[in-house]
Amino acid sequence: xxxxxxxxxxxxxxPLPGNNDAAMPPTPYRxxxxxxxxxxxxxxxxxxxxxxxSLWYSVxxxxxxxxxxxxxxxxxxxVDVGFxxxxxxxxxxxxxxxxxxxxxxxxxISILLGFILATLMSQAKVVERAxxxxxxxxxxxxILAIVPLISFWFGTGQRSRVVVCVIIxxxxxxxxxxxxxxxxxxxxxxxFTLHRASRLTRLRKLMFPxxxxxxxxxxxxxxxxxxxxxxxxxxxxGLGDVGIGQLLRKYANNLNGEQLLAxxxxxxxxxxxxxxxxxxxxxxxxxxxxxxxxxxx
Amino acid sequence: xxxSETTTKALSFEDIGxxxxxxxxxxxxVSFSVDRGEFVTVVxxxxxxxxxxxxxxxxxxxxxxxxxxxxxxxIGYVFxxxxxxxxxxxxxxxxxxxxxxxxxxxxxxxxxxxxxxxxGLDGFEHHYPKSLSGGMKMRASLARTLTLQPPVFxxxxxxxxxDEITREHLNEExxxxxxxxxxxxxxxxxxxxxxxxxxxxxxxxxxRPGRIVxxxxxxxxxxxxxxxxxEPEFAELSGEVxxxxxxxxx
Numbered sequence: 001x002x003x004x005x006x007x008x009x010x011x012x013x014x015p016l017p018g019n020n021d022a023a024m025p026p027t028p029y030r031x032x033x034x035x036x037x038x039x040x041x042x043x044x045x046x047x048x049x050x051x052x053x054s055l056w057y058s059v060x061x062x063x064x065x066x067x068x069x070x071x072x073x074x075x076x077x078x079v080d081v082g083f084x085x086x087x088x089x090x091x092x093x094x095x096x097x098x099x100x101x102x103x104x105x106x107x108x109i110s111i112l113l114g115f116i117l118a119t120l121m122s123q124a125k126v127v128e129r130a131x132x133x134x135x136x137x138x139x140x141x142x143i144l145a146i147v148p149l150i151s152f153w154f155g156t157g158q159r160s161r162v163v164v165c166v167i168i169x170x171x172x173x174x175x176x177x178x179x180x181x182x183x184x185x186x187x188x189x190x191x192f193t194l195h196r197a198s199r200l201t202r203l204r205k206l207m208f209p210x211x212x213x214x215x216x217x218x219x220x221x222x223x224x225x226x227x228x229x230x231x232x233x234x235x236x237x238g239l240g241d242v243g244i245g246q247l248l249r250k251y252a253n254n255l256n257g258e259q260l261l262a263x264x265x266x267x268x269x270x271x272x273x274x275x276x277x278x279x280x281x282x283x284x285x286x287x288x289x290x291x292x293x294x295x296x297x
Numbered sequence: 298x299x300x301s302e303t304t305t306k307a308l309s310f311e312d313i314g315x316x317x318x319x320x321x322x323x324x325x326x327v328s329f330s331v332d333r334g335e336f337v338t339v340v341x342x343x344x345x346x347x348x349x350x351x352x353x354x355x356x357x358x359x360x361x362x363x364x365x366x367x368x369x370x371x372i373g374y375v376f377x378x379x380x381x382x383x384x385x386x387x388x389x390x391x392x393x394x395x396x397x398x399x400x401x402x403x404x405x406x407x408x409x410x411x412x413x414x415x416x417g418l419d420g421f422e423h424h425y426p427k428s429l430s431g432g433m434k435m436r437a438s439l440a441r442t443l444t445l446q447p448p449v450f451x452x453x454x455x456x457x458x459x460d461e462i463t464r465e466h467l468n469e470e471x472x473x474x475x476x477x478x479x480x481x482x483x484x485x486x487x488x489x490x491x492x493x494x495x496x497x498x499x500x501x502x503x504x505r506p507g508r509i510v511x512x513x514x515x516x517x518x519x520x521x522x523x524x525x526x527x528e529p530e531f532a533e534l535s536g537e538v539x540x541x542x543x544x545x546x547x
Contacts (some may be wrong), residue, residue: 190380191380191394193357196397289383290384291427
């Protein structure tokens with residue numbers, strides 16, 4: 001770090017025109033210099049990463065002997081075989097592409113279904129009472145337990161995989177959307193009552209905007225879950241388009257440790273990417289008025 | 298005030314009683330009226346049913362006995378909290394009521410801009426509520442109600458949560474708005490100095506069930522200057538209200 005550590009204090013103070021009670025712009029008290037912020041955010045995960053890598057190496061080379069090294073290949077071999085060998089890596093990428101398509105289809109269906117159900121539930125307590133127990137039941141089903149049923153009903157193709165995604169990702173959307181729709185406070189509802197707003201106006205101008213932060217929280221959870229759903233579905237149905245799940249199974253069966261690890265890393269990278277994308281959308285959509293905690297990525 | 302007179306008043310309560318479903322009696326035989334150009338303040342111990350009175354006036358609550366007469370079409374009602382929609386900018390928050398009343402975009406923008414200037418929030422039109430102080434949020438809430446040009450203006454302890462200095466400023470400004478707009482004002486508070494400073498009339502309400510136990514005419518000329526608060530007549534009247542209020546507490 002050669003850059004001088006010049007803190008930009010005072011820059012946050014702006015004169016406020018014509019008012020006695022001053023607005024407080026939400027700026028930090030003391031701005032840190034850029035390199036320092038960078039060091040503080042980048043360094044810790046970097047250090048942690050090297051610790052993990054060295055642990056990995058020591059397990060591969062010290063704990064495991066030559067014959068059993070296939071159980072955990074050292075990192076550079078994973079990179080060599082899994083990522084740098086184009087034939088192997090493109091196989092993983094194609095699998096990833098197929099699984100992403102399934103996950104996104106499932107997610108879109110979940111969002112539509114979840115919004116409709118949550119909106120209905122928010123409009124009539126009866127609907128909420130009728131539907132909610134079944135939503136919880138659906139959520140509580142271990143997905144593995146109904147995989148056979150799903151394959152009876154929907155076959156073993158893409159459709160079944162999408163069904164698994166929907167079952168896994170629907171609940172967080174419904175719960176969060178419903179919670180959000182009910183989150184507008186009493187006073188705001190009174191305003192709309194006072195000015196005789198219709199049900200639709202109330203929903204459009206009060207309940208939906210108030211629900212946005214909760215909806216996004218639900219979306220981020222569900223997006224991650226739908227990726228898991230797509231992979232789990234693919235893993236079990238094992239026919240049709242080759243997704244990342246089938247690849248994982250194939251590599252495991254063939255004891256292709258390097259490719260297996262590369263595929264695992266890529267699947268988790270997909271989950272992280274989806275999570276980040278939704279976080280970004282959230283920030284663009286509501287970041288201006290909603291205080292999103294900076295702990296989230 | 299006799300019953301025959303009240304028909305011409307902007308807002309009148311006749312023998313209002315309110316018993317909540319759980320059996321709590323909040324109001325008992327409350328009768329008074331407010332005319333245009335009058336600013337009536339009700340002071341009373343907390344929990345005496347003052348806010349309930351405003352909810353009844355606005356139609357948010359249905360009284361269990363008695364009769365209210367008021368035109369609710371463009372009734373102004375400022376709550377204890379600013380209740381700004383946090384996803385809207387100040388400008389668009391101030392436009393809300395006009396929007397709900399179906400006023401065309403250009404017209405409501407003009408009304409909002411005018412109201413924003415009236416409360417001294419110009420320059421903050423495009424800020425979001427989260428970046429405003431409590432006092433400024435309250436100004437925005439006032440502006441939002443002003444866009445309706447309400448003939449009847451209800452205030453439910455709107456300045457209870459702001460600091461003393463801001464409260465005094467807001468009192469002075471509210472008083473100016475009252476003078477300019479000439480609405481029938483009904484203000485709820487438990488601050489005696491706030492009540493005496495702004496009002497043409499101060500009513501004292503008893504502890505639950507709320508009844509009107511005393512009435513004071515406030516003789517001071519408008520516009521009232523901030524220094525009024527330190528004059529002997531002001532102190533004397535405040536003292537009398539305070540004595541009644543203390544009696545109402547027991």
